[in-house]
Amino acid sequence: MAMEASNVKPPVSAIEEAHLDLYTIPSYSSWFQWGNIHEIERISLREFFDGSSITRTPRIYKEYRDFIICKYREEPSGRLTFTELRKSLVGDVSTLHKVFTFLEKWGIINFSGTVSAEPAEVQQRHKKEVRVEEGAPYGVRVVAAPNSLKPVAPLPPPVDVGGGGGGELAENGSKFPPLASYSDIYGELLQQQQQGKEGKELVLCGSCKQQCDSGHYEHTKDEFLLLCKKCFGNGDYGSKSAHDFKYVDDTNQVVWTEAETLLLLESVLKHGDDWELVAQNVKTKSKLDCISKLLQLPFGDLMLGSALRKTKVWDRNAGQAVPAHSVQDTVTGDDQQHEHKNQGQQNANVEDPGPPHKRLCTVPNLDASSSLMKQVGRLSSVVGPPVTACAADAAVAELCYENRCSREIFDDDNFGDELGYSARTDEEERVLPVENSEGEKGPTVSGASEHRGNGANISKECCTINFANASCNCNFSWCCSCSCKVIGCSGRERN
Amino acid sequence: MKPLSTWGSSRNPVKFRIPTSDNLLPIRLDIEIDGQRFRDAFTWNPSDPDSEVVVFAKRTVKDLKLPPAFITQIAQSIQSQLTEFRSYEGQDMYTGERVVPIKLDLRVNHTLIKDQFLWDLNNFESDPEEFARTFCKDMGIEDPEVGPAIAIAIREQLYEIAVQSVASAKESRMIKKGRKGFEHIPISKAGGIAVDLVKSFGNKSSVIRKRKEWDVFEPIVDLLSNEEVDALEATEERNAR
Numbered sequence: 001m002a003m004e005a006s007n008v009k010p011p012v013s014a015i016e017e018a019h020l021d022l023y024t025i026p027s028y029s030s031w032f033q034w035g036n037i038h039e040i041e042r043i044s045l046r047e048f049f050d051g052s053s054i055t056r057t058p059r060i061y062k063e064y065r066d067f068i069i070c071k072y073r074e075e076p077s078g079r080l081t082f083t084e085l086r087k088s089l090v091g092d093v094s095t096l097h098k099v100f101t102f103l104e105k106w107g108i109i110n111f112s113g114t115v116s117a118e119p120a121e122v123q124q125r126h127k128k129e130v131r132v133e134e135g136a137p138y139g140v141r142v143v144a145a146p147n148s149l150k151p152v153a154p155l156p157p158p159v160d161v162g163g164g165g166g167g168e169l170a171e172n173g174s175k176f177p178p179l180a181s182y183s184d185i186y187g188e189l190l191q192q193q194q195q196g197k198e199g200k201e202l203v204l205c206g207s208c209k210q211q212c213d214s215g216h217y218e219h220t221k222d223e224f225l226l227l228c229k230k231c232f233g234n235g236d237y238g239s240k241s242a243h244d245f246k247y248v249d250d251t252n253q254v255v256w257t258e259a260e261t262l263l264l265l266e267s268v269l270k271h272g273d274d275w276e277l278v279a280q281n282v283k284t285k286s287k288l289d290c291i292s293k294l295l296q297l298p299f300g301d302l303m304l305g306s307a308l309r310k311t312k313v314w315d316r317n318a319g320q321a322v323p324a325h326s327v328q329d330t331v332t333g334d335d336q337q338h339e340h341k342n343q344g345q346q347n348a349n350v351e352d353p354g355p356p357h358k359r360l361c362t363v364p365n366l367d368a369s370s371s372l373m374k375q376v377g378r379l380s381s382v383v384g385p386p387v388t389a390c391a392a393d394a395a396v397a398e399l400c401y402e403n404r405c406s407r408e409i410f411d412d413d414n415f416g417d418e419l420g421y422s423a424r425t426d427e428e429e430r431v432l433p434v435e436n437s438e439g440e441k442g443p444t445v446s447g448a449s450e451h452r453g454n455g456a457n458i459s460k461e462c463c464t465i466n467f468a469n470a471s472c473n474c475n476f477s478w479c480c481s482c483s484c485k486v487i488g489c490s491g492r493e494r495n
Numbered sequence: 496m497k498p499l500s501t502w503g504s505s506r507n508p509v510k511f512r513i514p515t516s517d518n519l520l521p522i523r524l525d526i527e528i529d530g531q532r533f534r535d536a537f538t539w540n541p542s543d544p545d546s547e548v549v550v551f552a553k554r555t556v557k558d559l560k561l562p563p564a565f566i567t568q569i570a571q572s573i574q575s576q577l578t579e580f581r582s583y584e585g586q587d588m589y590t591g592e593r594v595v596p597i598k599l600d601l602r603v604n605h606t607l608i609k610d611q612f613l614w615d616l617n618n619f620e621s622d623p624e625e626f627a628r629t630f631c632k633d634m635g636i637e638d639p640e641v642g643p644a645i646a647i648a649i650r651e652q653l654y655e656i657a658v659q660s661v662a663s664a665k666e667s668r669m670i671k672k673g674r675k676g677f678e679h680i681p682i683s684k685a686g687g688i689a690v691d692l693v694k695s696f697g698n699k700s701s702v703i704r705k706r707k708e709w710d711v712f713e714p715i716v717d718l719l720s721n722e723e724v725d726a727l728e729a730t731e732e733r734n735a736r
Contacts, residue, residue, distance in 0.1 A: 055594060055615065055696045063702050083633035087712040090695050090702045092594055092615030093626060140535045140559065 023073060026107040037062060044102050047095065055091060064089060064099050072109035079110050207231040217245040256285070256293055264290055265297075298399050509619075511583045511661055513653055516620045518542075520580050521650040526568045533565060536647045539573065541580055548573045580654075588657055589664035592617065594690045597652050599714070603644045605724055606636060610714035613690060614649070616656060623649035634716050 048061035072080040082100045103109045205228035217227045267281035279287040380388045512518045519538040526533045552569040599610040627645040
């Protein structure tokens with residue numbers, strides 16, 4: 001075992017020493033010495049040094065170690081595997097493996113470029129999608145015993161051992177009940193996985209494995225057996241008959257009643273981000289359903305943010321929400337903006353000095369082509385937090401008119417206190433003009449005829465301060481500027 | 496980390512257990528009902544409550560859509576293997592200083608494996624599953640069923656040897672009663688003869704194996720074609736009958 005002149009040196013500048021082979025080991029292993037056993041070795045592999053067994057002595061350890069290193073150095077560009085190594089050494093494989101791992105960890109062996117490739121490849125393997133294979137694994141098989149009268153189910157074709165794709169099974173026409181496939185049992189989980197990935201429900205046809213878009217056929221007895229419309233039309237039923245399938249429309253699969261929505265909102269207010277609890281409260285809907293429904297609601301993601309914070313950051317004088325009875329349509333987004341800006345100015349006067357000369361600020365170009373969040377971000381950077389908070393408040397109020405459930409929630413609470421929006425965004429405000437511009441909105445759910453405003457409610461007093469010419473005939477609930485509760489309000493209409 | 500005192504020495508017998516870091520029992524099922532034959536192998540944790548056996552049996556039958564008659568059979572088979580294992584528990588195991596050869600000779604789907612290596616019965620930190628993982632990784636085996644099969648094969652042999660060492664411990668106790676200070680190192684009857692430790696590990700010898708013996712201890716992994724698999728299965732069936 002003579003590997004004489006191989007000095008192990010930490011990485012140094014390449015010195016041409018023809019009679020010495022230089023091997024690279026990491027600098028943290030510079031303690032290693034060929035002729036010695038270092039304390040690190042004694043501690044890490046103490047079973048060799050405590051006299052616990054005749055099979056493990058320091059001499060034996062050194063023999064193992066030296067052999068392993070030499071073996072590695074026969075081929076320093078490759079990676080020495082444990083399996084290749086162990087045939088040459090007499091000893092308990094677990095102990096040998098421990099020595100091997102020790103040396104590899106310290107880079108005394110297998111420290112080269114190819115080593116880094118190896119973990120990456122291994123990592124890639126781990127990241128591979130779970131292969132869905134049809135049928136039970138082969139180690140668990142149900143076969144007909146020989147000499148039995150029953151027909152034998154032909155074995156499924158073998159899985160491609162060369163690392164190919166998932167096993168494909170031909171439909172066999174056996175008389176045995178088909179063994180459950182992985183996707184049968186875990187179909188729901190798989191779908192949920194997909195849901196998690198893509199954020200929407202995926203229904204996969206059991207036959208052609210394509211996504212069923214608008215509707216699918218579900219077997220009445222086996223809820224996991226699904227066929228897309230195409231396969232159903234093709235008569236591709238497998239071993240079932242056409243009558244066993246019923247049509248399920250996917251378009252409006254998740255229906256939320258008002259009660260459920262109300263429950264959802266309450267739960268979110270109470271439990272915040274804890275979707276387990278929320279889903280438990282809204283007993284009829286799953287976690288994912290709850291989250292997606294909340295996002296669909298106009299102020300949904302606002303609630304997501306606020307529910308997290310739960311603290312009242314924005315101090316209001318006396319914020320009280322009272323259902324408004326009428327709302328007026330405003331016409332354009334420009335007005336909206338204008339008002340918002342003025343309101344900001346007002347707010348600045350009332351609550352804090354704020355950035356001066358707001359009126360002089362040009363309104364940032366609201367580029368409709370950029371994303372909503374970008375717009376929101378820009379807007380909120382222009383004005384101070386109290387302004388955006390106020391604006392959002394107003395937006396929510398408007399949305400209350402649209403959705404009775406939310407009104408019921410918001411009405412009951414002290415509006416500003418309860419929800420405690422801290423960093424409001426202008427998103428709702430942005431949302432509304434779009435809705436408004438679509439035309440006048442019809443009556444809300446309650447059936448009362450109410451006008452919808454643009455979210456910027458201003459009391460007469462406030463209005464008179466700022467808009468001398470303003471007049472308004474509607475009844476507003478509260479002023480989003482000074483947050484005083486007023487019965488009448490003005491400032492909405494523009495001549 | 497287990498304290499070193501658990502490494503049983505030739506003087507202190509150890510309570511019966513599978514001599515691996517996890518005391519998991521290998522279970523093998525081979526049940527035939529009405530012309531249907533169900534085979535499976537897995538590990539079971541004997542400290543699980545026995546109620547789990549029936550739950551497991553039911554789940555298996557449901558997953559594989561087997562006829563319900565299998566439930567009781569499966570549960571009974573598992574239970575009886577468990578009971579047998581438990582009958583050894585509490586008795587002394589006299590592992591002594593023993594390194595035994597473990598042999599692998601198994602076929603999993605298309606993979607045929609033959610291998611031989613040494614296992615220290617006293618090493619209660621040994622891990623068959625880790626060995627199987629390293630094996631499959633080093634040999635580039637893709638079939639995920641091979642690893643567990645290897646681990647279970649190792650466990651079964653260890654189990655058998657552990658059972659024998661219980662019997663040997665009983666014997667040696669009887670012998671000890673007759674002779675004072677006698678140290679009896681049991682030799683296993685099956686599973687190969689224990690390695691002569693003095694010869695292999697003593698100061699006069701090298702633990703490096705002779706080159707000509709290398710291929711005896713090298714694993715052989717063969718990938719079989721479909722026909723070969725069918726042929727082998729037919730042979731196995733015939734042998735089993």
